[in-house]
Amino acid sequence: MSKREDEGCVRNRRTDAGQKADDCVNSDSPVIGAFKVFQRELDTKHDKHERLVKISRDVTIESKRTIFLLHRVTSVPDFENILNDADVKLDGVRQKIGQIAEELRGEDLHQFHRAFTPGIQEYVEAVSFHHFIRHRKLISLEEINARLVFMKEDQTTKGGGEDVCAGPCVLTFQVTPTDYLLGVADLTGELMRMCISSVGNGDMDTPFELSGFLREIHDGFSYIGNTGPYEVSKKLHTLRQSLGKVEDACYALRVRGSEIPKHMLADVFTSRAAHLETDDGIA
Amino acid sequence: MVLEDGVSKYCIISVLSSLEISKSRNVTVKSEGAETALKMSVTEMFSYIQGFLSAEQDIREDIRKVVQILEQTAREILTVLQSVHQPSGFKDIPSKCQKARELFCTVRTKTGELKTKFPAEQYYRYHEHWRFVLQRLTFLAAFVVYLETESLVTREEVAKILDIEVDREKGFHLDIEDYLAGVLIMASELSRLAVNSVTSGDYGRPLRISNFINELDSGFRLLNLKNDPLRKRYDGLKYDVKKIEEVVYDLSIRGLAKEQETEGDK
Numbered sequence: 001m002s003k004r005e006d007e008g009c010v011r012n013r014r015t016d017a018g019q020k021a022d023d024c025v026n027s028d029s030p031v032i033g034a035f036k037v038f039q040r041e042l043d044t045k046h047d048k049h050e051r052l053v054k055i056s057r058d059v060t061i062e063s064k065r066t067i068f069l070l071h072r073v074t075s076v077p078d079f080e081n082i083l084n085d086a087d088v089k090l091d092g093v094r095q096k097i098g099q100i101a102e103e104l105r106g107e108d109l110h111q112f113h114r115a116f117t118p119g120i121q122e123y124v125e126a127v128s129f130h131h132f133i134r135h136r137k138l139i140s141l142e143e144i145n146a147r148l149v150f151m152k153e154d155q156t157t158k159g160g161g162e163d164v165c166a167g168p169c170v171l172t173f174q175v176t177p178t179d180y181l182l183g184v185a186d187l188t189g190e191l192m193r194m195c196i197s198s199v200g201n202g203d204m205d206t207p208f209e210l211s212g213f214l215r216e217i218h219d220g221f222s223y224i225g226n227t228g229p230y231e232v233s234k235k236l237h238t239l240r241q242s243l244g245k246v247e248d249a250c251y252a253l254r255v256r257g258s259e260i261p262k263h264m265l266a267d268v269f270t271s272r273a274a275h276l277e278t279d280d281g282i283a
Numbered sequence: 284m285v286l287e288d289g290v291s292k293y294c295i296i297s298v299l300s301s302l303e304i305s306k307s308r309n310v311t312v313k314s315e316g317a318e319t320a321l322k323m324s325v326t327e328m329f330s331y332i333q334g335f336l337s338a339e340q341d342i343r344e345d346i347r348k349v350v351q352i353l354e355q356t357a358r359e360i361l362t363v364l365q366s367v368h369q370p371s372g373f374k375d376i377p378s379k380c381q382k383a384r385e386l387f388c389t390v391r392t393k394t395g396e397l398k399t400k401f402p403a404e405q406y407y408r409y410h411e412h413w414r415f416v417l418q419r420l421t422f423l424a425a426f427v428v429y430l431e432t433e434s435l436v437t438r439e440e441v442a443k444i445l446d447i448e449v450d451r452e453k454g455f456h457l458d459i460e461d462y463l464a465g466v467l468i469m470a471s472e473l474s475r476l477a478v479n480s481v482t483s484g485d486y487g488r489p490l491r492i493s494n495f496i497n498e499l500d501s502g503f504r505l506l507n508l509k510n511d512p513l514r515k516r517y518d519g520l521k522y523d524v525k526k527i528e529e530v531v532y533d534l535s536i537r538g539l540a541k542e543q544e545t546e547g548d549k
Contacts, residue, residue, distance in 0.1 A: 035502035220329030
């Protein structure tokens, strides 16, 4: 009996202390004062993190849409239009990345890196896919970063605009080598899909071109191998699978391409790429 | 011109090349291969990236070496301080603290060394490497300060003891979450100390520890913690509080606490 009473007493005292702290009555205590400062600091940090996550999600969604748009080039005769549309979309994505750059102004890029790395990887994937379709080359890290320079006035405008007045501040966003690598690894998946769907459309040249390019990328990743971060070596496995699919496709084309009528070629690959075909249907 | 931290090296280059690119883009959007600047083959690109990665790995290797020594020193300090839990150690707490403070000199030289191992603006890139040891050292510093003055060490004091900064802008700093984590480690150490001080016949100390921990607890309750390691650690604080309350309870029903309080402040 007395035990319970006493315990209750102690507990009461504790909750009292808590309430006092909440009511700012106890703010003369140095500890509480210090923790008030910590509270502000942590809240600011968490808010910034949340904002960055939100922007990153937007970047991811828009980049994914751009990639779907770009997948249509295999079936449309005038792909130049699609590429220009994609350019406009990517400009929109870059605006969003400009917002990230603005959030990060004066901050350590790596402190909030986790918040926006998915978006950036998706952007790298989209922009390198676009670049590949247009130039048949791998976009370099410098080229990506060069586009992520923003002139800051009242609103963020894309970097390098001629109408920028004197004295605007320059914001840059740097894609880290790791994000670039991971984005490029994702790109190989897109290239594989492009390869399969172009076979479906009776295109005989693109698959061979793609397999050469994929092989180059694969060699590059093998060269990096284990020295890279953990995520990179994880992607290497998927990369191998994609490469295998593309090489199989090229093999089948070479061996049986002359025998099978073009309109049946698609069937040859449906077993292998069934889920991909349905995805394309949705897109 | 405000350049963002950590990227200023490439900033100017990027600006220039961006201007060039966007100019050529505007003029000849449709002609292929207009962006001739900064072209690289796939192989070149990958060896370029590889360069980045191996440079980073070298830095990590260097950091790891220094951190290892720091961890070693932290263990030594802990060993010195652990003896306060022994009945014999209670009498010469000041001398233990003195000894610990001497060992913090080694820590200071090592943190000084650590600062030189990586570019100052990339603190958070390598943060994981020293996060653990910095929390330990914060705990040790806080523990020493508590034993000496029975008050909570401020972040500035810890930074001074470790010879690092408080503000991120000024260089190698003490992250707020690391500081708080260190304080939480100290709380569980103090709950242990409360038990052991009773065993050694010091009945006044648990009451003072209890007040201190309660204040800490209300402090932590002000924070809006996210679901992260710090939050997890904070969830353990209530058990420390409970433990100390039990000690205080045991003392008070036996009238031991009061008797100590009257003669305790000797």
